[in-house]
Amino acid sequence: MTRAAFDLKESKIKIIDLAFKYGYDSPESFSRAFKSMHGVSPTKARKAEINIKSFPRISFQVQIKGDVEMNYRIEKKDSFEMFGISTEINDVGEEAYIEIPQFWQKCINDGTIENLRKDAGVCEETQVHATIYNRREEMFSYMICYYLPDKDIPSSYKKLVVPEHTWAIFSTGVCNDGECDIQSIWKRIFSEWFPNSGFEVAKGPEFEMTYYRGNNKYEQEVWIPVRKIG
Numbered sequence: 001m002t003r004a005a006f007d008l009k010e011s012k013i014k015i016i017d018l019a020f021k022y023g024y025d026s027p028e029s030f031s032r033a034f035k036s037m038h039g040v041s042p043t044k045a046r047k048a049e050i051n052i053k054s055f056p057r058i059s060f061q062v063q064i065k066g067d068v069e070m071n072y073r074i075e076k077k078d079s080f081e082m083f084g085i086s087t088e089i090n091d092v093g094e095e096a097y098i099e100i101p102q103f104w105q106k107c108i109n110d111g112t113i114e115n116l117r118k119d120a121g122v123c124e125e126t127q128v129h130a131t132i133y134n135r136r137e138e139m140f141s142y143m144i145c146y147y148l149p150d151k152d153i154p155s156s157y158k159k160l161v162v163p164e165h166t167w168a169i170f171s172t173g174v175c176n177d178g179e180c181d182i183q184s185i186w187k188r189i190f191s192e193w194f195p196n197s198g199f200e201v202a203k204g205p206e207f208e209m210t211y212y213r214g215n216n217k218y219e220q221e222v223w224i225p226v227r228k229i230g
Contacts, residue, residue, distance in 0.1 A: 004030075005038060006198055008045050010074070010228065015042050070185070070193055071171045074226070079164045082131060083120075084145030085112050086158040092138050097183055100130075100142060107144055119153050120146040125212050133160060133205035165204050165225040168197070172220045174213050180220045182208060189224060199226040 004022050007013055013021075018030065034042050085107060089099050107113050116128055126146075134141040143158055170189060172180040194200070204225035211219045 002196060004034060004042075005045060006196075008042055010198065018042070070188060071173060072193070073169050074166065074199075075169055076166045077164065080162050081148035082129070082143070082145040082160045082162060083148045083153055083157045084116060084128070084131075084143045084160075086141055086143040089132075089140055089142045090138065091135070091140050096140075103142065104144065113144065116144065116146060119149070119157070121149050121151070122146065127210035127212050127218070129210060130208040131160065131162075131205045132207075160205065162205055165202060166227065168193075168199060168224045168226045170222045170224075174217050174219045177216050177218060180210075180218055182220045182222065185220075185222050189222060197226075198229055200229050201225065202227040 004018055007018055007021075008015075015030070022030065031042055034045070038045060087103050089096050089103075113128055114124075117124065117126060120126075120128075128144055128146050131143050131145055132140050133143070143160065145158075145160070148159065168189075170185050170193070172182055172185060202225040206225070207221075207223035209221040209223060211221075213219055
């Protein structure tokens with residue numbers, strides 16, 4: 001069903017042909033199985049804004065892998081601009097998973113994030129985002145950021161123009177404050193999702209988007225620029 005979802009998103013194959021391709025006797029039985037896994041019918045799954053699920057192939061080692069779903073969607077977006085405060089991150093081993101939280105804590109403690117919200121013209125409940133860009137050997141740039149407002153901003157901020165891209169967008173789902181495990185999403189994207197997806201990483205920035213969903217609940221998304229292989 002993971003491969004069937006990719007086919008629906010990326011081709012114009014008829015549902016009846018897709019059903020037979022994956023061994024179903026009828027479009028109806030295929031549609032029932034598809035909806036049971038993805039929560040939507042095959043027809044609705046073709047829409048760009050619909051989230052579908054990806055399960056990596058199950059492999060038997062010391063433990064069974066591939067049994068935890070990933071929620072994702074493929075979406076094309078026009079160019080946009082971001083602004084924020086940037087730092088350089090060590091990309092060797094697990095260092096990034098240590099340095100990035102430290103950078104966030106520093107920016108919270110010194111008022112940088114509060115000032116960023118004010119300069120963006122958004123309220124306290126609006127969550128700021130983050131982007132990884134300028135990847136190079138053993139380093140990358142990391143910016144805590146928000147969409148560039150239609151007004152002047154202090155010159156101390158970094159600006160980033162993001163060109164038009166097709167994005168693979170992965171969601172943590174809605175979770176309580178502090179419980180969104182976005183680091184696990186990052187690790188699984190490259191080890192599990194890409195090998196089965198028919199996509200490869202395109203050149204461009206990558207994003208961590210955070211949204212407040214009310215009642216002390218949040219959702220985070222990882223945005224990766226992608227292009228079809230072949």
